[in-house]
Amino acid sequence: MPFGKPRGERADAVRNRERLLETARELIAEYGVEHVTMDGLAERAGLGKGTVFRRFGTRSGIFQALLDAAERQFQEQVLSGPPPLGPGADPVARLVAYGRARIAFLLANHAVARAALDRAQPIPAGDASVSQLHIRVLLGQADVRMPSLDGLSIQLTAALEGPLLLYLSMSGSSVPPTRDVDRLLGDSWQALVERITATP
Amino acid sequence: MPFGKPRGERADAVRNRERLLETARELIAEYGVEHVTMDGLAERAGLGKGTVFRRFGTRSGIFQALLDAAERQFQEQVLSGPPPLGPGADPVARLVAYGRARIAFLLANHAVARAALDRAQPIPAGDASVSQLHIRVLLGQADVRMPSLDGLSIQLTAALEGPLLLYLSMSGSSVPPTRDVDRLLGDSWQALVERITATP
DNA sequence: AGCCTAAACGGACTTTACCCCGTTTGCTAT
DNA sequence: ATAGCAAACGGGGTAAAGTCCGTTTAGGCT
Numbered sequence: 001m002p003f004g005k006p007r008g009e010r011a012d013a014v015r016n017r018e019r020l021l022e023t024a025r026e027l028i029a030e031y032g033v034e035h036v037t038m039d040g041l042a043e044r045a046g047l048g049k050g051t052v053f054r055r056f057g058t059r060s061g062i063f064q065a066l067l068d069a070a071e072r073q074f075q076e077q078v079l080s081g082p083p084p085l086g087p088g089a090d091p092v093a094r095l096v097a098y099g100r101a102r103i104a105f106l107l108a109n110h111a112v113a114r115a116a117l118d119r120a121q122p123i124p125a126g127d128a129s130v131s132q133l134h135i136r137v138l139l140g141q142a143d144v145r146m147p148s149l150d151g152l153s154i155q156l157t158a159a160l161e162g163p164l165l166l167y168l169s170m171s172g173s174s175v176p177p178t179r180d181v182d183r184l185l186g187d188s189w190q191a192l193v194e195r196i197t198a199t200p
Numbered sequence: 201m202p203f204g205k206p207r208g209e210r211a212d213a214v215r216n217r218e219r220l221l222e223t224a225r226e227l228i229a230e231y232g233v234e235h236v237t238m239d240g241l242a243e244r245a246g247l248g249k250g251t252v253f254r255r256f257g258t259r260s261g262i263f264q265a266l267l268d269a270a271e272r273q274f275q276e277q278v279l280s281g282p283p284p285l286g287p288g289a290d291p292v293a294r295l296v297a298y299g300r301a302r303i304a305f306l307l308a309n310h311a312v313a314r315a316a317l318d319r320a321q322p323i324p325a326g327d328a329s330v331s332q333l334h335i336r337v338l339l340g341q342a343d344v345r346m347p348s349l350d351g352l353s354i355q356l357t358a359a360l361e362g363p364l365l366l367y368l369s370m371s372g373s374s375v376p377p378t379r380d381v382d383r384l385l386g387d388s389w390q391a392l393v394e395r396i397t398a399t400p
Numbered sequence: 401a402g403c404c405t406a407a408a409c410g411g412a413c414t415t416t417a418c419c420c421c422g423t424t425t426g427c428t429a430t
Numbered sequence: 431a432t433a434g435c436a437a438a439c440g441g442g443g444t445a446a447a448g449t450c451c452g453t454t455t456a457g458g459c460t
Contacts, residue, residue, distance in 0.1 A: 009407095010406095010407060010408065010455090010456060010457080011456070011457085012407095012408070012409090012455080012456070013407080013408065013456095016408085016409090034319060037445085037446060037447085038446070038447065038448080039445090039446070039447090040446095042410090042411095047409080047410080048409055048410030048411060049410075049411065049412095049447095049448090050408090050409060050410050050411065050449085050450085050451095051408070051409055051410070053447085053448065053449080054407095054408070054409080055408095057448095058447080058448075059446090059447065059448085114319070115319065117317065117319075119234060119314075119315065119317075146391055146395070147387070147391055148384075148387065148388055148391065151384060151385070151387065151388025151391065152388060152391065152392065154385075154388065155359040155362075155388055155389070155392055156359070157362070158358050158359050158360075158361070158362025159355040159356070159358050159359040159362070160358075161358075161362065162355075162357070162358025162359070162361065162362035184348075184351060185351070185354075187347070187348065187351065188348055188351025188352060188354065188355055189355070191346055191347055191348065191351065191352070192352065192355055192396075195346070195395075195396060196392075196395060196396070209437095210425085210426055210427075210436095210437060210438065211426070211427090212425075212426065212437095212438065212439085213426095213437080213438060213439095216438085216439090237415085237416060237417085238416070238417060238418080239415090239416070239417090242440090242441095247439080247440080248439055248440035248441055249417095249418090249440075249441065249442095250419085250420085250421095250438090250439065250440050250441065251438075251439055251440070253417085253418065253419080254437095254438070254439075255438095257418095258417080258418075259416090259417060259418085
């Protein structure tokens, strides 16, 4: 049996990763996402620039890592939190709850999510596919009759994650309170889901 | 009456804009979007770097301009082309046709669209809002009964424009022929629209 | 304990987007 | 024509992302 252990990450590497992530969070809180620089991060963390790049590959890699951590926490709630977000409730109710929770999550993290985009890579992927899978499963449980559940789940996912981008794209100068957007998008999502899952 | 004419763009400026746009198209065709550099563009066009930035502000500005031109052409078809894409057909049929055409357009231009994103700005906006407005109008004509037509049109727009990103995010290495994606997304869109506009 | 190697580290170097400002040029009113 | 000026041009300068490679170190092995 070859490769019993591909020799995991070294202790100092792990330590430095944590340190960098934490420092990044500080810098974001202090100066805002777009003013976080690799040099600045390295210096504040007391490490070399080469180290930062070794750990995260690219600038957006840092934000991907950050987002990933937040994402994991979010999924935790979905997989084993209390209903209706967690398991145990009616599938349609869970879909609605999921959408609302997801919107709140995206609103809270949009700056980081945006910075996680990378011009050189296809697209970070990461979270959206998880979202899509969850939606797909719930749709199946809800017994929706449609030619292609896959296609529908792709579009619902987009309908869920996309509006935020559209919303931000148009706001420009005026920045209405997050609370309102949260509610508007949540209500729309609920209406959409209920209309689609309605049995004629 | 002040500002009779804010003194329009100078002739040489117009000429150079065209030239830069055309050169950009060449470079994209030759080396791919992500290898187009501002220096390279300026040199090939026989102009100074400063000029390029004066015209487009930022690197992504170039791609926004490029996309804008393509977009205008597309909207032309929608506003005064033959039905069902153009005016004259049943609203639901037009919605379906619009979605299919839009998907094809996005697939054809996704590389440029992606490059048009700008880390420093909210989001290019530009086209999506037009798309949304059109959808909004058609929904109104189709007499859909929903609490918020605005919310619905935002989400439908996202459902239309978003899947492409999701699709691209997951493909990674394998790149299935565009034709198939085109059809899959088109069919899904049609199913979604018909389900939503169906009168129970 | 001491050795050995793969992994991690650091920082100088390169590339590229973007800024600045002195110079040039198309327009318009005389 | 031509003078005046706002606008356009050019290219050197700066900052930040990303690369390279020589140096250091953790941690398994003898």
